[in-house]
Amino acid sequence: MKHFLRSGSLVAMCAAGFLFFGSVARAAQPLVSAPEYTRKAQVSVWQEGIGSRSTFSTFEDAYMQGGYLASGDVNGDGKDEIVIGSGPGRKNEVRIYTTDGKLIKSFQPFVWNYQGGVRVAVGAVDGDAKKEEIVVAPASGLEPVVMIFNDLGQKQREALVYGKDFRGGVRVAIGDLDRDGKSEIVTSSGPGGGPHVKLFNEKLENKGMDVFAFDASMQDGVSIAVIKTMWGDQLVVGTEHWSSPLIRRYSFDQQGGRLDKEFYVFGATSTSGVSVAAYDLDGDGVDEIAAWQNGETVPEVRVFDVYGTLYKKYLLHDPTYRGGLSLTSVQSDGDARSELASVSVAPLATSQTNAAKYIVVDISEQRLYAYERGREVKTFLISSGVTKHSTPIVDTQVSEKIPVKRYRWIYGAGNPDNYDLPNVKWNLRIYGPVYIHGAYWHNNFGHRMSHGCVNVHYTNAEWVYNWADVGTPVSIRE
Structure with a gap:
């Protein structure tokens, strides 16, 4: 290993015998600040084929840690809205926008001083065919609570979904996985937790259909998305960080989940993990799987069919960017094909070595x-x-x-x-x-x-x- 030592050579190294009993200073948890990892939280809505896009700004221009996206019809107007939860390093906030960037509503879901980021999902949790609910969870640094909000920012329910001392964050998704006509809230844990994926009903009661998405010893976080397939809604999971970028697809019935397919989406030796989102690329009513890595590499999104066949590759940010992304499929122009909305977000890690x-x-x-x-x-x-x-x-x-x-x-x-x-x-x-x-x-x-x-x-x-x-x-x- 190469060593670098500044001038002023080593002299008598060690502890000074000073006696001082004063207060211990405290510092906030550091944020990623290197320019290659940071961008403004500007949402891009990519048109069919990712050939053109419209953009709009969300949080203040000085804020460079991005956010987390979801979409759905939260106010019952028959049109999708784009929902963004704040990334790390600012007051926690959820904002609801029209697909052309008009702010409809904002609210703060967690305690005033929490700044760990807000994960979001949108879906018809309570069975209301008109209005969809917003489900939020802490991205990291807070007890693993999931909350359900309406479009006015009013909290409907909340519950702890993992052990109360866990602080690695919760990921959320929504879909009717058991095909009973009601959507489930799906949760997984961030890095530091196990691969325990849970399904909850609209009352945040566990449905007893949990799966361990990967080997039980894996603690690198699990990314999740619900996709629409020819067999109904199914769950797609990915290894979020450090582990090889593996995707698995699960189907569910009343007895629980079954692994139907798995495949690697990037090099098996990569330690940048993989995130996933549903994306109906060809407008046939069946979702493809959008997959991307969580920092430390180019911001490339790959689109696969449900069997793991690669369809397309897209570069959704400038090639010098090495941070993370958040994606959501959205209907913005009224045709049968979905658009893809993207925003930058602070990477899960900025590893400067491959050492464990x-x-x-x-x-x-x-x-x-x-x-x-x-x-x-x-x-x-x-x-x-x-x-x-x-x-x-x-x-x-x-x-x-x-x-x-x-x-x-x-x-x-x-x-x-x-x-x-x-x-x-x-x-x-x-x-x-x-x-x-x-x-x-x-x-x-x-x-x-x-x-x-x-x-x-x-x-x-x-x-x-x-x-x-x-x-x-x-x-x-x-």
């Missing part, structure tokens, strides 16, 4: 980020080296794990920088004499304090020590 685990230490933020399978799993404040004993800027790796260690350095008799710190727990050697380790002698995390090592509160030090492996990549950045 890696650590980033950000000196400017005084913060450590731990990533697993491309996604942030934990972040906390640290204390890096003071200016005259700065922590090296380097790409390296964990080379040794030492449970208890003594740190000692003598600069000269009576020198105030001398230190001797015995019995320091949770030590990860990362670069020569530089360690990530616990610090019991101060509580001033978020500020430079050490002689070059990365000081960590004992609780966090124990966590990262047990989580990291020898060989885990570490990137120290300014």
Whole structure:
């Protein structure tokens, strides 16, 4: 591995003996900010054949994290509306637009300070043939609650659909999968949860028709869509991130779900996952499957039939874009063929390595980020080296794990920088004499304090020590 070290060489690396007991600073969860991953939340409505499009803006121009789309006739006027839920990093909001971009209604479904994104689906949940309901769920960072709203933004019902402590987000879809004349609400979990897909009735009561869409040990998230087929509504699922981009199609009856077809839609070694949407490409009343990857690659959408035969490939954003997409099929011009609406959205992950685990230490933020399978799993404040004993800027790796260690350095008799710190727990050697380790002698995390090592509160030090492996990549950045 190549190493880069700034000028001002390594000197006597490790913890400073300063004593300070102050408040611990707090920072918001970081958002993707690199230009290749971010775009305005501008909706494009692509006409038949993806040859031309109309566009309209949704959230404020300065907001660059996108949103999540759904469509349907929510106000009973006989025309489809486009519904968008906000992406991460802004107040949670659902907006309802006409297909030409006129704002009809907006509402905030979750607590005022939640900013993790809003997943949306639209369908006739209560059996009303005129008005369809809006189903929402948190994209990540909130308990796994699903809510049903009407077109006025009035909440009709809500229920927890997975364990209350799960924070990986919920995906939602709507369709009459068991062909009983009533639509079901379908849920799946985001990364960190299992592949447990659930079906609920209009009262958000589980119908007892759950399926494990993939191997039960898979925890990379499941994307879902309901498609109309010659056999009725069926469920399409995809591995959302890190796992090979596999699509499966399930049919249902009163006894539950049955796997009917599976196929890979991108290279089997890709770690960008796959999202899915229904799209009637040829206007025959039977949906095709639109599939795309969730960031870190070109924004290409591939359209397949229900057997996995590739029909078309479309580039729905500029080729330099490496973020995610959200798509929904919509009737915007009154003919038999569907149009496809798209919007950018923050990617699920911006993996800068193919390693299953890696650590980033950000000196400017005084913060450590731990990533697993491309996604942030934990972040906390640290204390890096003071200016005259700065922590090296380097790409390296964990080379040794030492449970208890003594740190000692003598600069000269009576020198105030001398230190001797015995019995320091949770030590990860990362670069020569530089360690990530616990610090019991101060509580001033978020500020430079050490002689070059990365000081960590004992609780966090124990966590990262047990989580990291020898060989885990570490990137120290300014």
